[in-house]
Amino acid sequence: MAAIVDYAVLAFLAVTAVALLHFRNLFAVVMLASIYSLLSAALFVRLDAVDVAFTEAAVGAGISTILMLGSLALVGSKEERPRHTPIIPLLVVAVTGAALIYGTLDMPPFGRADNPVHQHVAPRYIQETPEKIDVPNVVTAVLASYRGYDTMGEVIVIFTAAIGVVLLLGIRQPRGEKESRSNEKGPTRGGKASE
């Protein structure tokens, strides 16, 4: 029964991916990308990775869709037809995909208890967490305590992303508030308001 759900979600993923390639209307593409994220989130739930599913649903299907729609409002939602032939990109994609599939052949079978990933530090985390950290969610214990340094790095990455966006795009006041702030912001803003 569970396998049917897996195959159904995977089939939907494949259909969504093909549809993503097919559409020229970028609004539809953004919506399909959001659906793709939601389906991936469903798949993560099936793999018992609820924390990842949570993030995927919130970030992938939620916020990033809004941001893409925001950029579509700036650049328009019609994609131009590419002038070059698709043969070379197709070749690159096929070769990369084949290499990746070849790489998975060497990987240990999914879900086996004696896989290397379950032999390294994971048993220690699972055994120690109840007594040393005493939080029921081991994922939180690993993220915030055992791997606290990594999580700090991730926060710094997000912090840096914000600095990059703020420096490149800049956060602006909407039009209504410009009058009160135009004095301190200099001549460019005043010039724009008079246009």
Added chain:
Amino acid sequence: MTHHLVLRVVANILVGPILLFALYVQFHGDYGPGGGFQAGVIFAAAFILYALIHGLEMTQRVLPIWVLKLCIALGALLFIGVGYACLLLGGNFLDYNALAHDPVHGQHLGILLVELGVGITVFSVMVAIFYAFAGRTGTD
């Protein structure tokens, strides 16, 4: 969006529960799925929903840009600050055992503060990026 009455009413009803749910995800992350990253994104989603319906200007009255910029740094500083607090209290960097007399309590406190830092930074970064995109119009 101001003329969509149904959207406006539904969004107004939803904003409160979304904020509450974000807080639940934030502080319940030790017990169930969730944590700072997810909570920050959900908290930001509530403000973004508000901005989509009521416009950027109204949202920036609730959440001014300077607060946002402060929060971006505050979250990261809180995380690093907990690390240094551990150092000063005699442990290693981010070794929460040093934070309280009982190591397990120290771990609880450390995880709570660190997740809070993550949540604050993720929330404010998401809203800041949204502000940056939404504040531009096609002409400039």
